[in-house]
Amino acid sequence: MICARKARPVSARHATLRTAVALLAAGALLAGCGTSGGKAQSAPGGSGGRAGAAHMTIGMVSHSGDGDTFWDIVQNGARRAAAKDGVRFLYAHDKEGSRQAELIQSYIDQKVDGLIVTLAKPEAVKAAVQKAVAQGIPVVTINSGGEFSAAYGALAHIGQDESVAGRAVGDELNNRHARHVLCVIHEQGNVSLEDRCAGVRAAFHGKVDTLDVDGTNAPASQSSIQAELQADPSLDTVVTLGAPIASLSVKAKQEAGSSAQIATFDLNAEVVKLLKAKDVEFAVDQQPYLQGYEAVDLLRLHRDNADVLGGGKPVLTGPAVVTGKDVPELEQYTGRGTR
Structure with missing residues (x-):
C-alpha cells in the first residue's frame, strides 16, 4: 500500500x-x-x-x-x-x-x-x-x-x-544541527503557510527568518532566494513550503555558491529526484x-x-518526514501522480 x-x-x-x-x-x-x-x-x-x-x-x-x-x-x-x-x-x-x-x-x-x-x-x-x-x-x-x-x-x-507539521520540521532541523533557517512563503496571506513557518519557529532552537515570494513567478522567486543566501552567509538551511519552490531553491543555492541544506514541505516527482540526489535533505508529506x-x-x-x-x-x-531512504518506494508513486 x-x-x-x-x-x-x-x-x-x-x-x-x-x-x-x-x-x-x-x-x-x-x-x-x-x-x-x-x-x-x-x-x-x-x-x-x-x-x-x-x-x-x-x-x-x-x-x-x-x-x-x-x-x-x-x-x-x-x-x-x-x-x-x-x-x-x-x-x-x-x-x-x-x-x-x-x-x-x-x-x-x-x-x-x-x-x-x-x-x-x-x-x-x-x-x-x-x-x-x-x-x-x-x-x-x-x-x-x-x-x-x-x-x-x-x-x-x-x-x-500545519502547526504540527511545522514543529516536526523544527525538530528535524534540531537533529541536523541547523542554526539559521530561511522559511520561504510562496503565497502571501495563506494561513496554512504562515502556520508552517510559525511551527518551525516554535520548535527550532536557532534563528528563523521568513521570505515572501510569488510562487507563480518562478524566475523572481529563485532570484529572491538567491539574493538572501548571498546577502547572509550564516543561512545554513532553506525551508520551502511547497515542492515547486524546493527545485527553485536548489538552483538558487547553486547560483549563490551557498552550502545551505534544503528541506521542503510536500512531494512531487522532482522532489523525489532531488532527495535521491541528496540535493534536498528531507520533505514533509x-x-x-x-x-x-x-x-x-x-x-x-x-x-x-x-x-x-x-x-x-x-x-x-x-x-510524515521522508528522506532519501524512502526514495525506492516513493519513485513509483510520484511517477504515476499518486504521491
Whole structure:
C-alpha cells in the first residue's frame, strides 16, 4: 500500500496517523488520472467505476495558483474516486480569496450536490461556504484552514495540522544541527503557510527568518532566494513550503555558491529526484492524493448513507518526514501522480 513512512514517526500522534491512513487508503491504492491546470475543469465519473450517467455532481474550489503540481495530485485522487463512485467532478481554482468565493458561488448556482473547498484565506470564502451549507449543499474542507472548518458548517476537514507539521520540521532541523533557517512563503496571506513557518519557529532552537515570494513567478522567486543566501552567509538551511519552490531553491543555492541544506514541505516527482540526489535533505508529506480521494468518497457516502468522518476532529493525512531512504518506494508513486 502507499505508506507515509517506514521508520521514525514524527510524534506519538504520527503513530495514530499511520493507522488511520492505512484504513483510509485501502480504497485509494491504485493510480489516478493525470490532469493539470485551468481555472475550471469538469470530468464525469464512470471509467473504472459505476456504469452509466453520473449519480451526483461535486465541485472543488482550491487556492492553487497556476502551475502548482501539488493540486494535480489532489485532482488525481478526486478524479479516481469520482470514477469509482459515479460522480461528475468539477474543479476550479484561483489564488485570490475573492475569486475563490465567486467560484464557490458559481457551483452553488449550478446546484452541485456537494462542495470541496480549501480555507487558505478563510475570511474571504466564509460567507460563500456558509451560504452553500444553508442551502443544503454538504461541504468538506481539505488541505488548509482546518481550524475554521466546523465553524463554517463543513462535514469534516481532511488534511494535516500545519502547526504540527511545522514543529516536526523544527525538530528535524534540531537533529541536523541547523542554526539559521530561511522559511520561504510562496503565497502571501495563506494561513496554512504562515502556520508552517510559525511551527518551525516554535520548535527550532536557532534563528528563523521568513521570505515572501510569488510562487507563480518562478524566475523572481529563485532570484529572491538567491539574493538572501548571498546577502547572509550564516543561512545554513532553506525551508520551502511547497515542492515547486524546493527545485527553485536548489538552483538558487547553486547560483549563490551557498552550502545551505534544503528541506521542503510536500512531494512531487522532482522532489523525489532531488532527495535521491541528496540535493534536498528531507520533505514533509501530507498525501494530497488521499485528500482529494477521501473528500469525494465522503460526500458520496454522506449522501447515500449519512456517513461522516473525524468525529468532529480533522482527518489527518500527514505529516510524515521522508528522506532519501524512502526514495525506492516513493519513485513509483510520484511517477504515476499518486504521491
